[in-house]
Amino acid sequence: MASLAPTFGRGAMTNHWNDIKNADVILVMGGNPAEAHPCGFKWVTEAKAHNKAKLIVVDPRFTRSAAVSDLYAPLRPGTDIAFLLGVMRHILTNDKIHTEYVKAFTNATFIVREGFKFENGLFTGYDETKRDYARGEWEYEIGEDGFAKVDPTLANPRCVLNLLKAHVERYTPETVEKICGTPKDKFLKICEHVASTGNGERSMTSLYALGWTQHSHGAQNIRCMAMLQLLLGNMGVPGGGVNALRGHANVQGITDLGLLTTALPGYLALPSQAEATYADHMKTRRFKPLRPGQTSFWQNYEKFFVSFQKAMFGQAATKENDWAYDYLPKWDTPYDVLKIVDTMYEGKLNGCIAQGLNVLMASAHKGKALQGLAKLKWLVVIDPLETETARFWENHGEFNEIDSAKVQTEVIQLPACTVAEEEGTFTNSGRNIQWHWKAANGAGESRSDLEIMAGIHTRLRALYAKEGGAFPDPIVNLSWNYARPEAPSADEVLRELNGYVLEDVKDPQDPNKVLMRAGTLVPGFGALRADGTTTSGCWIYTGCYTEAGNMTMRRSTDDPTGLGVYQNWGFVWPANRRILYNRASADASGKPWSTRKKYIAWNGSRWTGPDVPDYGPTVKPEASVGPFIMNPEGVSRLFTRGLMRDGPFPEHYEPFESPVANSLHEKVASNPVARVFKEDWKEFGKADKFPYVATTYRLTEHFHYWTKTHLINAILQPELFAELPEALAKEKGIGPGDWVRISSARGAIKCKAVVTKRLPTLTIHGKPTHVVGIPIHYGFVGTARKGHATNTLTPFVGDANVNTPEYKAFLVNVEKTTAPAGAPSV
Amino acid sequence: MATLQSLDIKRRSATTEPPPHVRGNAIEVAKLIDVSKCIGCKACQAACLEWNDLREEVGYNTGVYDNPADLSPATWTLMRFTEFDNKGNLEWLIRKDGCMHCEDPGCLKACPAPGAIVQYQNGIVDFVSENCIGCGYCVKGCPFNIPRISQADNKAYKCTLCSDRVAVGQAPACAKACPTQAIYFGSKDDMIAHAEERIVDLKERGYANAGLYDPKGVGGTHVMYVLHHADQPELYAGLPNEPRISRLVELWKGGTKPLALAGIGLAAVVGFFHYIVKGPNEVTEEDDERADQINR
Structure with missing residues (x-):
């Protein structure tokens, strides 16, 4: 979300579960789908069985996904960026990128301002006291016509692609090995497989989850993959994409409905304190195209915003009161x-x-x-x-x-x-909204x-109605038109999210003709209006419940092309598009890159294919409208301008707790803009007392902290344990099933030891470094054995963009111990 | 379990009478476990517990992923995890263990209780609990170390290949639950044909010794494995290389059987006279308490 939107325009899995079967290479990194998404993992199995796909797993642990992989390589937790920038360097220096795609569909040719630099681990504009960047210089050269300057010949050294080449030059295979501990031969082998997809004939899918997000540089981990997939031309094509696998059945849903405390449903912005008036809020949301003729779909922001306010506050939201703008809370800081x-x-x-x-x-x-x-x-x-x-x-x-x-x-x-x-x-995960019935x-x-x-x-x-108060208006005026106010039905709420027409909409050509009748459901977000005549609780969901019925109830298994595009199963936002940016599956002239990967193509009069085009259906290829319609550039971004807090390019920063210095820039070891609360600086551990790298994760037998209350799950995985590499266990005299005490600067837990070859002892900066793995799931309530909370250990710092905690990389010590008081010893 | 009809029985333990012959069209079934596709998620274990309504006690972590730690009267199938260092490339071999449903079942051969173990015409080997005397001979007779005797009721238990589901045209619960189709179910011929395709794929991926495990020493099995290293089945948590029915069982089935039967007959006669002279055995309160404890 925090990196996909700045890159592509929307923050969501770009392809979908069924589409994984179309991949030729599957790169699992930053996730463990066999463990955490076993049912979705069936599509990986399909790709292997019917598409001869190669499965590559890169993970600190040899996981259940690795167990069925063709190629596995370890890396140290928290060093994914170094690894991926190394892969990017490999394909750039060996000319394995899909050049035509990169030139046509990314901002590779855009020219960046002279003021933008990267030196000693920092981008231009750093303010150490604020731990923040002034991001004004992270911008394109803008011409007198108001558009960004480009150089299609790529001769200008300030072109994004040239800056990127210079930026990744430091990440040689040797540097990758030194930082990540990944053996050079395995790294290069993976580079070759990845590079085999940079041609339009073959495609690679990236599957990731919280293994990438839960870092102080989580968003930039994902950014790396987004960039890599663009360089390879793997975006918008079947079997490609950057695919965020969501950990709960409805995480995508809650994200769409305004999970982040600075967002409103449909990825509209909740105003901040700096935007006191409606005019302030709209001023920065005009989204004028940055290149001639581009769609820049967010230009319609006001239509969605006003429709949202009408859904929220009904008749209380009027043009005169700026659509009840004052009813919205204005945030001072994000509350993650x-x-x-x-x-x-x-x-x-x-x-x-x-x-x-x-x-x-x-x-x-x-x-x-x-x-x-x-x-x-x-x-x-x-x-x-x-x-x-x-x-x-x-x-x-x-x-x-x-x-x-x-x-x-x-x-x-x-x-x-x-x-x-x-x-x-x-x-x-694939943005498919599916109705479920009560059982x-x-x-x-x-x-x-x-x-x-x-x-x-x-x-x-x-x-509030009785007693008043300082400002009861937003609460007493909240639109609450449900048949039973104390128990709204899900059906009513879904209709509200889709949106209604409030007044007859007449044909501008013929005022006697009514296009949409008052009281009917809005057919799609193209019909939403900024004049208060439509409502929509979540504009991207518009179309999910229309006058034709509840689209989320559809269950047709028709797949005419066999590509896994079930157009009449559920409803996929936006506008039932299954693969996002799918116009990029054809070249600039509208011809498919290859017969194998044919998806959406120009037939001379319109764009056709098995999916709904993510594009104007009749916009001619000659119009040169980019396929990334949400971005004002029309193309995707290898350079994200000022849209991410910690840099327009990713850079390797060590986790906040790391066994080594940052060999690229010692003075800037960890993410320079990640938020740390004052009290927590002293709670970070150092390698002298906590010499081992630790990571945490889920087990397939359990789901978070829920299933430990369920007998069968407790039978299948009864008790908290930690996984230790054999070398560490030997050093400490720890055998399988022994009790161990694991401590960090913040606390200690006791658990059983699983001594395993699957956790590595890596050579980092020339020194052997043990990696310890600790699952979550256990606690003091439930049917499974009572256990310590694994999060006793984890550090209190999060990603610089969205503050997801750094659960995946920190330092611990390990000692042999005895059973906790009250735990039966076996 | 015994949920197919007696008309479907092909063989019956400790019985000399010929089985019914009126039904002759049963297709031999098989479950194919493709170890190379297994992710060890234990959905099969959960499905087995759910379908068969079994609940093991919550155990402990013993330093491995295998849980419960072993097969038991309430655990009929179990993932066994083995870490194998294949010349610097680590492999995690995950094998679903359970009854192999041998064509020539050692358990059935060894069983002295008439009709306690049956084999159906479709190849499934099933335990008929009401006939089981808990002697444990099936444990000795099994080359795969599968049956377990319950302390609570002194009966032998093992996987039924969901004979109740198969009887009504359903696949076993484990096959139904498997998310990666590592467990296939169908006719034995179809399963062999499917395995051959899988083996071609594995060989292309560099597993030169990939193959099917359908050991001839027990007449073939109705649960088969696709293995990446079919030349070394023992890598997979000790899957026997050449499983055979124990010599002792073969002997019992041969010359010594009439002798032993005479012995049993004698015991029955003695028992009868004991009953006439001393009266029936009575259950004391202590016996009841002990039984309660075990059952708990």
Whole structure:
């Protein structure tokens, strides 16, 4: 999301699950789909079985995905950028890029301002006191015509491609080996496989998940792959793409609906304090094309924004009051999970509603989260399961040490029913919105989340209506037109997300002709208007529920081309497009790059193919409209201008806890703009006390902290363990099944030892470096064996762009120990 | 289990009478486990527990991924994980262990209880619990170390190849649940043909010794494996290279059997007289308590 949107225009999996079967090379890096997405992994199996695809796995651990791979290489946690910039260097210096694609469909030829530089680990504009960049110079040369300057010959040294070549020049195979610990021969072998797809005949898909996001430079990990896929011409084609595999059935859905605290549904922006008025907000969102004739689809921002406000506030949103702009909260700073926990810890948060989040176990640095929860006045936990968060005040010996008598927090548990006990939709990784039907009634007094939230809202609304207050308007005027206000149906909510026509829309040519009738559902986002006559709760979902019915209920298995394009199964945003940017599957003249990868092509009068073109269906190739229609450039970005906080190109920064110095630039070791709270600087460990690199992950037998409450999952993987390389175990006299104590600067856990060849001892900067792996999943509530919270160990720092905690790379020490008190020893 | 009809039985333990012959068109079935496609997700284990309504006790981590630690009366199938350093290239060999449903079943041969073990015409070998006397001979007779005797009820248990599902035209629960189609189910001929395709693919990917595991020593099996290293089956958590029914069992089935039967007959006569003289055995309270403990 934080890197795909700046690169391509939209922050989502670009292809979809079924499409993986069309790949020739599958690169699994930053994820472990066999473990975390076993059902989706079937498409990898299909590609291998029917497409003779090669599966490559690059991971610190030899994973379940690696078990069925053709080629595996290890790397040190937190060094993916060095590895991938090395791959980019390889294909650039060996001329393996898809040059025609790169020239036509990326900003390779755009000329960057003279002021932009990269020196000693920093880009232009760094302010050390603010830990932030002034990003003004990270921009194209703009000509007098207002458009960005380009040099199609690439002769200008300030062209993006030339700057990129210079930037990656340092990442030789030797440097990659030194930083990542990946043996040079394996690295080069992988480079060859990757390079084999840079030609339009073959394609590579990238599958990743939280192995890339959970780093202080997570967004830039993904950026590297986005750039690599552009250089190879693997975007918009079958079997290509950068594919974020979502860890929950509906993570894509919640992201679409405004997960980030600075976003509104449909990736509209929640205004910040700097945007006091509607005019302020719109000023920076005109998105004028940066090249002649480009679509720059975000030019329509105002239509989506106004339609959203109308969905939210109905008749209270008028042109006169700037569509109730004042009703929206204006943010001062992003409130991600780390910020919330830090605010609790500082004693600045009175209450907290934890809905479907076991924050005590899931937040980094459990000790801090525990102290934070104890400072709340009240805590509401909405969950189908008993969670540690709801029981944070209970003393469970060394598993949860707390003086219960001193905790004053009032905890209220509201039992929610599970997904199978309510109807609604899931939006999967491939952006497919699929309806699910209710299978059973919820247990006991449980209610659906919808009902619980509606219950809270209707009561609050009544209180505000009765008692007033400083500013009751947004709450008492919230549009709430449901048949049963205390229990809206998922059907009603989905219609609302799709949007309605509020007034008859007449044909501008013939005022007697009504194009859309008031009260009908909007057919697609092209019909949304900025004059307050349409509503849409989430503009990208528009089209999912039309007058023709609920599109998310469709279940047709028709796939006319056999490419896995099930156009009538569910509804895929945007506009039912299965592969994003699919116009790029044809060359500039509209001809497919190859017969094998034929997808969307120009037939002389329109763009045709098995998918909905992600493009104007009748825009002629000669018009030179770029395939990346969301970007004002019309093309994708190898250089992201100022759209990412930590640089327009990725750069290798060490994790905040690293066993070695940054050999590329010692003074700038870790991400220079990642946010660290004052108190947490002293909580980072050093290699003298914590010499081993640790990483955390999920196991296929469990799902987060839920399934430990379920007997079968507990049978299949009963107890917390850590995986240790054989060399480390030997050094420490640790045998399989022994108890070990693992400590970081923030705390310690005890667990069983799994001694394995699958965790490497890598040679980093010439020194042997052990990598330790620790699964999550266990806690002090549930059916599985009681265990420590793995997040006792993890550092309190996150990605520079979205603050996802750095769960994947930190330092620990390992010692042999005895069973925790209260744990039966076996 | 015994969920197919008696008309489908091809062989019956400790029985000399010929089986029914009226049905003769059964297709021999087989489950093909493609180890090279297995990701060790244990969905098959979960499906087995769900379908057969089995629940093991929550165990411990013993330093490996294998959980539960071994087959048991409530664990009929189990992933066994082996790390294999193949000349500097690591391999993680994950084999789903369970009953092989031998064409020549050692368990059935060894079983002294009439009708406690049956083989259906489709090849499935099934335990009929109400006839089982818990003697454990099937354990000795099995070349793959599969059956387990329950302490609670003194019966032998193992995978039924979901004979109840197969009887109504369904694939076994494990095959149904497998996300990567590493478990295939169908006629034995089809499974062999499918395996051949897979072996070609594996050879192309550099596994020169890829092959099918369908050991002739037990007359072939109705659960077969595709192995990357078919020349070294023992790499896969000790899968026997050339499994054979134990010599002792062969002997029992041969000359010594009439002698032993005479012995059993004698014991029955003695038992009868014991009953006449001393009356029936009575269950004491202590016996009940002990039984309760075991059952718990």
